[in-house]
Amino acid sequence: MSGERIIYLPLGGAGEIGMNCYVYGYGKPGEERLIVVDLGVTFPDMDGSPGVDLIFPDIAWLKERRERIEGIFITHAHEDHIGAVAHYYEALGAPVHARAFTANIARRKMEEFGHPENAVTTASAWPETVSAGPFKVGFLPISHSIPESSALVIDTPEGRLVHSGDFKLDHDPVVGEPFDRDLWDSVAKEGVKALVCDSTNVFSVHEGRSEATVGPEIEKLVAAQKGIVCATTFASNVARLKTLAEAGNRAGRSVVLLGRAMRRMVEAAVETGVLTDFPKTVPVEEASNIPRENLMLIVTGSQGERRAASAQLARGKHFGIELGEGDLFLFSSKTIPGNERGVIRIINQLSELGVDVVDDSSGRYHVSGHANRPDLEAMHDLVGPQIVIPMHGEHRHLREHVALAKGRGRQAVLAVNGTMVSLSGNKPEVVDYVETGRTYLDGSVQIGALDGVVRDRIRMALNGHVLVTLIVDEENEALGDPWCETMGLPETGRSRQSLVEVLEEELAEVIGRAGKKTMRDDAALEEALRRATRNAAQNEIGKKPEVTVVISRLS
């Protein structure tokens, strides 16, 4: 043995669904040449990350090894795989490789940041490969819910790895390449060391259904309507957009695509030749001139996003269109866990308008883009790897996927974000734990999730905020009484007096009692004022607010 090794290191996506980022390395320990697979984002929520715009994996480990990065490979154009590619392009300084459709989306992102055109290289599908240091990387077509999704065949000097990407086994995906068993067989037959595998649907016990199965159901539904039909789905699901648009067309309806993301996806699919026969659409400006029974809207916002077209329509008139009695709103999508409140809000708003809503509960109008449990078993058998490493899942998914693989006689490793696994030799081995985490894009600034910024915001949201100001003169005497302002707190409490006055009275007493020593000492004075404010508030309104004390010294 030369002392070289293959390493696998997830920095995002293993232990969560979102912000995928996986590192593969080959070389002497500490000197491995590296490739990065996917650079995704995840989305903030009010519970844990209020005010944050986007969440990225923390790539500090990669930045410190920047000169060792041979390339970045993007499996497909979903935001949780591609969303951080432009934000991190400069920090990583490595070429980005993707197939045509994905590359088209990546270039649009690069352009927004002023990165060069050639930052992204278009790769051809397997059997062509990209050389990246010790690796040869091939894009192996696999079906998913977006065009040109690919697994990666990663050939190393010590053998072949297969990184599944997000996938399902769909023989009729409507748009793009059907699952090609022979092609996969040809990859597998040379022997595969490790399969790093999507785990999203490991708890779904039935075989997955093809994208093609929803078409007839949607067609029936649309044909039966008399008013406007408005359908939402994931903007990137180009096959579904086509199915919906065709159903509209066949029912004699003009089709309007509403929402920037949706138009951009269709545009990219057409530009790259992925989509050749999308029905003709009509600009939204013309929609209000079309009789209701001849109109089909396909809109963004399947997850209840407040600014998306679905939410706008649910709130009332949008682009001159007003949904109402006799119209139908179809969720051709599932609600991602955590988004329920937003989706339900929209459904109720539509209900108030008199719109009939059909959602995914029947299972007829949506299919998942991920492999269910039997399909995962089929994939294991097809690839026949020595080792299965589950990825793209929360801990519960990874653990179940490991159990599934082991139960069927394979080696399997549960490696969450930060777990470095050596794949050399006959047995996978955890060789290191790397510090990982999340980076927040907040406005235009990247901040660490643990920097305390968001913690302070959450505290203000839970407890309110009191500002105390005090002026101290040259003799260390208070010039007037302390002054309070409150934000996010009730105006009055127990005593029915103004809360601000109650606090100011209390603080005036604190100052009256304060000795020379305290008055000289900013820290002691601040602490005395803060504690008194919190206690007085607790007594008056039953909660202890955040307190900021500003002492101005005239000197």
Next chain:
Amino acid sequence: MSGERIIYLPLGGAGEIGMNCYVYGYGKPGEERLIVVDLGVTFPDMDGSPGVDLIFPDIAWLKERRERIEGIFITHAHEDHIGAVAHYYEALGAPVHARAFTANIARRKMEEFGHPENAVTTASAWPETVSAGPFKVGFLPISHSIPESSALVIDTPEGRLVHSGDFKLDHDPVVGEPFDRDLWDSVAKEGVKALVCDSTNVFSVHEGRSEATVGPEIEKLVAAQKGIVCATTFASNVARLKTLAEAGNRAGRSVVLLGRAMRRMVEAAVETGVLTDFPKTVPVEEASNIPRENLMLIVTGSQGERRAASAQLARGKHFGIELGEGDLFLFSSKTIPGNERGVIRIINQLSELGVDVVDDSSGRYHVSGHANRPDLEAMHDLVGPQIVIPMHGEHRHLREHVALAKGRGRQAVLAVNGTMVSLSGNKPEVVDYVETGRTYLDGSVQIGALDGVVRDRIRMALNGHVLVTLIVDEENEALGDPWCETMGLPETGRSRQSLVEVLEEELAEVIGRAGKKTMRDDAALEEALRRATRNAAQNEIGKKPEVTVVISRLS
């Protein structure tokens, strides 16, 4: 006609699931004598009500008519029906009526507030009735997921109303009264003017299942385990607690009830004779001495509540008990929409501990307490009312329930919170819209949902908060430069200089440029400083914070 009328007015629970509060009245318009049915709460969330402790219906309308209230009737002891009874007792000043178990729970709440023992009157079941002004009100037993749930038979001078309460048609509810068709027939046969009816499960198309069906499944599951079995369900589902405890006992396990709410519910059920044969339990202090295979924990926290026993156990050792490899955690409950994130967090934490988790996805270990669509149809037919008024549902549920009733040839009214419906004559008629809303319990203070307090908290959480202080002397000259403090904002932005310094430099310039007139005018000065702060922050960090300006004038 004497000019009297019957009115129905929901103040909470119609247009949402939670904080139920329904008003019935009889008398001349504007002089109706009133009864209140249920006084519930709903729970806050970080999205819309951060820092809030509980949410009540706004009862301003009732308070203004306090002297006309004849009584408060509580159908059952779920928090969304009983939770506000003690908070609002003094404001309404009317006697509270409930059956024994519900009254027991209500008295515990009253006691915490120092209200008198006799604030709550225990009512007997139908055919006994309580007289309340022009009304005779009877508690008609009906099955649900808590003991002694009741519909109300409300007899008025113009006919009989039936308020269903929360219900299912369960002939074998394990604890408490089975659904008694004959009893209901006897109520219905005298003719019912209106059925005000639970709508929760109107979208569930299959007939509901009996509580008794989960016992054998739970028993099988528990019997197959080798480690600790830990199960969670709604604390108030006493029948389920019994089923779980019995399954544990039969498998040779000692049963520990963990969580205050759970012990309180069992206590109340035993005290009131509802529960006579609950298996012997063991104090939690003894749990760590019991071999794992002989231990069964029944714990609070089925909705992922952060402070409940389930969350504590998922985080690590709790009362000396540490779950791990080989143990089972059972959710014998469903996740209420909106609580998914919290529940999933716990499942993943348990997964990290190596605990196997079984949830409700199989449908074997939980049944709903509400009537499904076919059961609603059965109820309509059983009661045979002239009018159906759906309640206890979001808008989408009420609308669907109205459509269901109308589709089967009955009159039905969609009345959301604040809609006053006259039930006199042959046709229901909307006669008024009353302003309604939500009242927040925030610490110890009740605040209106629209008072702006919570809005300000949300703004601080989204945007951060900057405090600007400035001292102005007797000559209207700034004494030194403006001073900034930030909370919930990054320390540095675009320029990599300290954000506070960037803001202070900008504000010093603003003051340098400010004319005499501005310096004399607090409002103008504040506005200038606020705007400059927001613009400078936007430029530096890409977001516009909330700004509080404090100007101190030496005079």
